[in-house]
Amino acid sequence: MNARPGSLPPTAEAAARAAAETVYRAESRRVFATLVRLLGDFDLAEEALHDAFRAALEQWPRDGVPANPRAWLVSAGRFKAIDGIRRRARFDSLEDRADEVEAIAGEDGPERETIEDDRLRLVFTCCHPALAPDAQVALTLREICGLTTEEIAAAFLTAAPTLAQRIVRAKAKIRDARIPYQVPGPDELPARLDSVLRVVYLVFNEGYSASSGDSVTRVDLSGEAIRLGRLLVALLPEPExxxxxxxxxxxxxxxxxxxxxxxxxILLDEQDRAAWNRDLIAEGTALVERALASRRCGPYALQAAIAAVHAAAARAADTDWAQIVALYDLLLRADPSPVVALNRAVAVAMRDGPAAGLALVDAILGRGDLEDYRLAHAARADLCRRLGRTAEARAAYQRALALTRQAPERRFLDRRLRELGE
Amino acid sequence: MRYVCLVYMERQDLTAVPDTDCMAFGESLRASGHYVAAEALQPAETATAVRVRAGKVAVTDGPFAETKEQLAGFYLIEASDLDEALRVAAEIPPARAGTIEVRPVRQLSAQQPGAPRAPR
Incomplete structure (x- = not known):
């Protein structure tokens, strides 16, 4: 390539190109979020984002990297979109388009605060309860995390065209039903935040429970969920x-x-605690303390508090079961579900002995709530085993086995059954 | 932007909400500026279906949906976005007994007759 008058020397040019690529990786989702607000349309924003980066790759090597690359990209994207709208306006009804251009062109430059607000707005739009739950998950991973449709499809073992269709439909609903691009007001925030947190936790669990064998080829969904969690905590310091x-x-x-x-x-009480990640435990525990101190904490903070008590025990035998039962009492009040009651029963068994736990588990099963829940039968089996009630333990393990589809869980239950002997 | 709030209720619930509640709600909608139009409907048994096929008009009793819930009335409202429309819908008195379906109104377009706006 020949050097043009006024262009940067080749090394500076390469540096500028590398800078554009670095900015793209770090900032493209932020720029996108702001463009969605300015343009009011996901597809227009995506197009504008790509146009802006194409322009950066042309201009930065020639003119140098701008002082605020993100602001440069937002304004380049905006002007590319306005050009596009003007071009289309020649074939369209003129006055609508002129209004659109006015509205977009009238916006002020992006401040740092606005940009972060834009990302939060985008999270609430993608997790809007008017969208189907699986569409909320797919849109969040696509638009906030920037995963490709193929990556999301592979992570959820869904066909890529199905997933693409889901995203297209959700975007069309956002546009046509005018799902707003805003952080909900204080009245609606708790309910809407629930919806956002549920999406993030779902993504996390999908990554956490995925079988380890093929995880090499699947994106790290747990990592994406944690990144989303950090973003939420940074932007919205709510206890939950x-x-x-x-x-x-x-x-x-x-x-x-x-x-x-x-x-x-490997169950919690048999895990090698030296292999636990101390940094993550310290960070998680500090967050739990902040959430509990707010005195407005809900089910997520309480579950985290229980996990933190486990993490604090150097050996399984050192676990503070009284504390865990007390936290389950609070959790049961916040989330009165039979699954929480079952977990509380298991904790009571650890504090007061298997007979006390078994009485609670039998009461829960007696209500018929968890008749088909494999972990209820596995818990009953374990308590019967510890009480020496072998025949009952065997029957309960077999019932749990019949309800279990996951291979590692089946192997675990099989092993326990064999250990009971004949 | 305009939204239609379609009120669906089961036959036995059609009289569950006192008319006076709905009249009071209609007044509050007018006062807040959301109101465009609203009507309550007679039960589905009173419906008559009209079809034109090959230029011939066919009139029949019905149509009767398979579902237990039937259209009991509608509100046409003005709202800035879906969240505002959903807030209004949650205040519609029959929401307590039935289901409100909130649908955005589509602008007819001279360029694309009859087709919904295609995704770009």
Missing amino acids: AQGLLALMLLHESRRAARTAPNGDL
Whole structure:
């Protein structure tokens, strides 16, 4: 390539190109979020984002990297979009388009605060309860995390065209039903935040429970969920957002210890605690403390608090079960579900002995709520085993086995059954 | 932007909400500026279907949907976005007994007769 008059020397040119690529990786989703607000349309914003980066790759090597690359990209994207609208306006009804251009051109330059607000707005739009739950997940991963449709499809073991269709439909609904691009007001925030947190936790669990064998080819969904959790905590210091991030970090801290090399599950009391990630535990525990101190904490913060008590025990035998039961009492009040009651029963068994736990589990099963829930039968089996009630333990393990589809769980239950002997 | 709030209720619930509640709600909609139009409907048994096929008009009893819920009335409202429309819909008295379907109104377009706006 020949040097043109006024162009940068080749090394500076390469540096400018590298700078554009770095900015793209770090900032493209932020720029996108602001363009969605300015243009009011996901597809227009996506197009404008690509046009802006194409322009950066042409101009930065020639003119140098601008002082504020992100602001440059937003304004380049905006002007590209205005050009596009003007071009289309020649074939369209003129006055609508002119208004659009006015509205877009009248916007002020992006301040840092506005840009972060834009990302939060985008999260609330993608997780709007008027969208189908699986569409909320797909849109969030696509538009906030910047994953490709193919990556999301692979992560959820869905066909890429199905997933693409889901995203197209959701975007069309956002546009046609005019789902707003805003952070909900104080009245609606708790309910709407629930919807956002549920999406993030769903993404986390999908990554956390994925079988380890093919995880090499799947994107790290747990990592994406934690990144989203950090974003939420940074932008919206709500106790439940802190609680969810803490819960994810504390679960993540045990990742290396929870599966054997052959993929078998290792239960909490048998895990090698030296393999737990201390940094994640420290960060998660600090967040739990902040959330609990607010005195407005809900189910995520309480679950995180329980995980933090486990994390604080150097050996399984040192676990403060009285504390855990007390937290389950609070959790049961915040979220009166039979699954929470079951977990509380297991904690009571650890504090007061298996007979006390079994009485609670039998009461829950007696209400018929968890008749088909494999973990209820597995818990009953374990308590019967510890009480020496072998026949009952065997029957309960068999019932749990019949309800279990996951291979590592089946192997675990099989092993327990064999250990009971004949 | 305009939204239609379609009120669906089961047959036995059609009289569950006192008319006076709906009249009071209609007044509050007018006062807040959301109101465009609203009507309550007679039960689905009173419906008559009209079809034109090959230029011939066919009139029949019905149509009767398979679902238990039937269209009981509608509100046409003005709202700035879906969130505002959903807030209004949640205040519609029959929301307590039935279901409100909130649908955005589509602008007819001279360029694309009859077609919804295609995704770009």
